[in-house]
Amino acid sequence: MDSMMMDSMKSMDMMPGMQTMDMALMQACMDACSACEQACTVCSTQMMDCSPACMNCADMCNTMMRSMMRMQGMTPAVMMSMLDACMAMCQLCMDMCMKHEAHSEVCRMCAAACKACMDACMAMRESMMAA
Template identity: 35%
Template sequence: MRVREMLSSHPQAAGVVNDALAQCIEACFGCAQVCMSCADACLAEDRSSQLTRCIRLDLDCADACATTGSVLSRRTAATSALMVQMLETCADFCRLCADECERHAGHHEHCRLCAETCRQCERACHQAASASGLTGP
């Protein structure tokens, strides 16, 4: 992805980009795609009814990540505190989805991959929130 280049080319950026933010945007969009694919793979499993919670969390996480990535990609008038709340919420969705996918990871490779991706995105969200300077210790 060219997230960093796009962020730095924005007229209001003056060439300055928060690397943690750029990495988080990439992680969010990547996680959204993986979660959507995992939900689809769960639906294709023979006993998909046993994966209902996993599918729902995959879809919720995909939406949370896509929304977070989209909003963080824009330079809006939204406050930094609001952005931190959004990052923390996205991290929470990623944690919940990863926890659930890990329950099925031994039987379903797609759940293992999804759990790993969600954990990476969760970390990226926390790092971006910390880099904003508005989070606690």
């Protein structure tokens, strides 16, 4: 998302408690979700036993990213629940992909993207809790 979009999001009419959102952390989280979605989509084509987890993780990351872009109607409690769900799905996918890391570069990259996404979601969640 470009800076113009982020600037317009700052002035949007948000639900109470959402005005203090750290837009830089939100952007980093959306970027990590996007990268994880892409890595999981590629990994799901490898036909290993991690494929279902990768497909579900890709969907969850996409949903998280889209929800963050649609701030109106989002409450802090809902946002935190969404972040928790995304982190849980990324953890499951990462664990499944790590089983194949010795013989699949794709699974290794997918696991790394899942870890980065979890870290970004956690940073966003911690920022919200501190606000």
